[in-house]
Amino acid sequence: MKSVSRWILLLPFAVIVLAIVVQSLADASMQVVRHAVFDQYQRWQPRAYVEAPIRVIDIDEESLTRFGQWPWPRTLLARMSARLTDAGVAAIGFDVMFAEADRTSPRAIADLWRLDGGLRRDIEALPDHDQLFSRQLAQSExxxxxxxxxxxxxxxxxARKAAFVNLGENQIAWVHGFAGAVPALPELENAARGNGALTFVPDNDGVVRRVPLVLRQGDLPxxxxxxxxxxxxxxxxxxFLRSAGHLQQMTGSRDNAGLGEIRIGELSIPTTPQGEIWVHYSGHQKARTLPAWRVLEDDAALASLAGHIVLVGSSAQGLMDLRFSPFGLVPGVEVHAEALEQILTGHYLERPAWAKGLEFAALVAGGLLAGFLALRTRAMIAAGACLLLMFAAGAGSWLAFTDSRLLIDPSLPLLGILWSFALCSLAHHFITERDQRWIRTAFARYVSPNRVAHLLEHQEDMALGGQRRTCSFIFTDLAGFTSLMxxxxxxxxxxxxxxxLDGMIAIAFRHEGTLDRIVGDAVAIMFSAPLAQADHCARALACAQEMEVFARDYSRRLIDQGIPFGATRIGVHAGEVIVGNFGGKTMFDYRALGDPVNTAARLESANKHLGTCVCVSETILAEVPDAEVRPVGKVVFKGKTHALAVFETLGPSSAAGxxxxxxxxxxxxxxVADPAAATRLFAELHGDHPDDRLVAMQHRRLQDGQGGDLIVLADK
Structure with a gap:
């Protein structure tokens, strides 16, 4: 058992290895769990909205109602750009594609209507909308x-308007790469101050959790x-693209893979190795949004936009610029706006390079501790400790998010702790059950098996005290064992x-008797306790008869070997007794108290005076009327006044003689009826069967002048 226990201590280590293997093989599934945790954190604590110089010019449903369906004429967008530029905005970012020429331009209308002649010349002489828009773009940021x-x-x-400079090793291979591009019209690209990708890189579930600051087409950032x-x-x-290795030299970080920071003007932005920032959503804020129709019609609405970066986009569902976020569907332009707000306010969510190491350490420490506690302590203590460890892992991750805006995934440690606790608890249960079986087997060598089983099912019976019950008792004794010793x-x-004794007790247990006690070579068995047995008298009689057969055979085998092993005497009686636990608080004993117990012991002892081997009382035979017995007489034991009818069983092993x-x-x-005839008849029987000891006892009594069936025993 000790060697098994030592081996079982390796189980927590095996569970940890299993968790690591599962994590590596099912990384995509674990990532789904990790993202679900981070999304829930955002729902519990969204980013507090802080006023920042960022506004969304929303082409909403009301704007479409006022100015017509999308796409709007580029002249209208030029007018919007002019008004925003006059308002002093720092930059105008269009979250809108201009990949095709304006279909409302004069030339496009002339082609659509298939005009010719002078009317076509007059219409084509009108200003082209894309040219008007490009001229306005050239005058705007x-x-x-x-x-x-x-x-x-x-x-x-x-067209790339920005120059890229690598600080440290070139890490462009870490950036999300694409094969093709759909650019704006060349004349518009050339006129604009900047040109940026509108592409998101959502996770496998379609949720946008990070916004890239740099992408690549081939090897071009x-x-x-x-x-x-x-x-x-x-x-x-x-x-400036600063590699993680270059950042290591400045901060002491050990991470040397991918990007670590992007610097734009006065802004230093920490990024993921892929050049992204994690978005901490604040949700839709009215203060962030200005309807496009107000920009076009309301001069007062422009007064607050000076120095702001404004993003032009649409929340109208028909334009399909909607993205999935932890809060559900949001306009894509708002995702860009939230990322800009975080950068300008210095609010960053980070998943540091050491996060995986910390999660692994938490998995190992928590899983091993939960496993060892499950193996070595009580179930409630282990369960409480497991819950405490899981709470600590979850609370630590939550506090890291709320206090430091760090994304630490608690799912792997939580699963490791739970798996370790569950499997080790199961192993502990099996070991405990095995040990209990061993203890039950060992305990049954001291206490009757039915008593052990009853106590396991009825632990309340372990209390001190007793109850009245009618039980049957067997007492046995081995004659001549002292001389044998x-x-x-x-x-x-x-x-x-x-x-x-092993043979005698095995017989008692087969008849579902309860071992009362062993005193030297004597055995006491009781029936109908602790579990009540309606047929306890029949069980006791059958048990006694089988014991008598076993004892005769055992003695005969030893005598044949030259070992003078004595005969066994058995007494069987039944009656009402007090059954229960007696003793004190320190130790108690389960037994029966009452005169029937003493009477059964007296019957066993009476065998040596009566010439019998198995004495059975009339109380037993009243419940087993068809038993094969012969009457001994009405016996009055020493110290008693009432006679008890006693019988001898007629087993096949005692038939000889x-x-x-x-x-x-x-x-x-x-x-009783004719003492003289009885004297003559027993004399004849004794002469014919001198080995019948009961006949010899009756003949001797009659020769001594003791007539009748009343036998008074002077000795115990």
């Missing part, structure tokens, strides 16, 4: 957008709408006695 595609080729590349808007607003010509080696005598039952019964009935 405008940033246009382009889309990157996974498929296609790199023949079309957007490209800015995004967020980074380009910041560059144009600051009139910064260069975007003197005649052979004591160790040999003890071994023989143990074999004898026994008088025929019919002749014995004739002689016995004559004891």
């Amino acid at each position: 405008a940033v246009l957008g382009f889309a990157l595609t996974r498929s296609g080729n790199d023949d079309k590349s957007p 490209l800015p995004t709408l967020v980074s380009e808007s910041l560059r144009v607003a600051q009139a910064a010509p260069v975007i 003197e005649g052979i080696d004591p160790a040999r005598a003890v071994a023989l006695l143990n074999d004898y 026994r008088a025929p039952l019919d002749r014995y019964l004739t002689a016995y009935h004559a004891l």
Whole structure:
């Protein structure tokens, strides 16, 4: 058992290894869990909205109602740009694609209507809308957008207005790459101050959790709408890409993979290795948004926009610029705006490079502790400790999010702690159950098995006290064992006695008797306690008869070997007693108290005076009327005043030398009816069957002048 226990202590380590293997093989699934945790944190504590110089010019449903369906004429967008520029905005970022020519331009209308002649010349002489828009873009701090595609080729590349400088090793391979691009019209791109990608890189579940500041087409780094808007607003010509390795030299960080920071003008922005920032959503804020129709019609609405970066986009559902966030669907332009707000207010969510190491350490420490506690302590203590460890892991992750805005994933430590506790608790349960079986088996060598089983099911019966119950009792004793001890080696005598007792007790247990006690070579068995047995008298009688057969055979085998092993005497009686636990608080004993117990012991002892081996009382036979017995007489034990009818069982092992039952019964009935005839009949029986000791006892009584069936015993 000790070796097994030592091996089982390796189980927590095995569970930790299993958790690590599962995490590595099911990384995508674990990432889903991790993202679900971080999303819930955002829902519990969204970013507190802080006034920042960022506004969204929303082409909402009301604006479409006022100015017509999308796409609007570029002249209208030029007018909007002019009004925003006059209002003194720092940059205008268009979260809108201008990949095709304006369909409302004069030339496009002439082609659509298939005009010719003078009317076509007059219409074509009107200003082109894209030209008007490009001229206005040239006078504004405008940033246009382009889309990157996974498929296609790199023949079309957007105009890059920003220069990129690597600080440290070039880590552009870490940046999300795309094959093709859908740029704006060349004349518009050339006129604008900046050009940024509108492309998001959502996770596998479609949720946008990070916004890239740099993307790449092939090996060419490209800015995004967020980074380009910041560059144009600051009139910064260069975007610096600082590698994590270069950042290590400055901060002492050990991470040397991917990007670590992007610098735009006066802003130093910590990023993921892929050049992204985690978005901490604040949710929709009215203060952040200005309807497009107010920009076009309400001069007062423009007064507060000086120095702001404004993003032009749409929340109208029909335009389909909606993205999934932890809060549900949100306009894509708001995602860009929230990222800009975080940068300008210095509010960053970070998943530091050491997060995985910390999570791994928490997994190992928490899992091992939970496992060892489950193996070595009580279930309630282990369960409480497991809950405490899980709470600590969850609370630590939550506090890291709320206090330091760090994204530490508690899911792997939580799963490791839970798995370790569950599997180790299961192992502990199996070990405990095995030990209990072993203890039950061992305990059953001291206490009757039915008593052990009853106590396990009815622990309330462990209390001191007793109850009245009618039970049956068997008392046995081995004649001549003291002399045997003197005649052979004591160790040999003890071994023989143990074999004898083992056989006798096994018989009692087969009949579902309860071992009351063993006193030397004597055994006391009771029936109908602790579990009530309606047929306890029949059980006791059958048990006694089987014991008598076993004892005769065991004695005969030893005698054949030259070992004088004595005969076994058995007494069987039943009656009402007090059954229960008696003793004190320190120790108690389960037994029966009452006169029937003493009477059963007296019956066992009476065998040596009566010449019998098994004496059964009339109380037993009243419940087993068809038992094969012959009457002994009405016995008055020493110290008693009332006689008890006693009978001898007629087992097959004692048939040799026994008088025929019919002749014995004739002689016995004559004891009262005709003493003279009884004397003659028992004399004849004794002469014919001298080995029948009961007949010999009756003959001796009659010769001594003791007629009748009343037998008074002078000795115990």
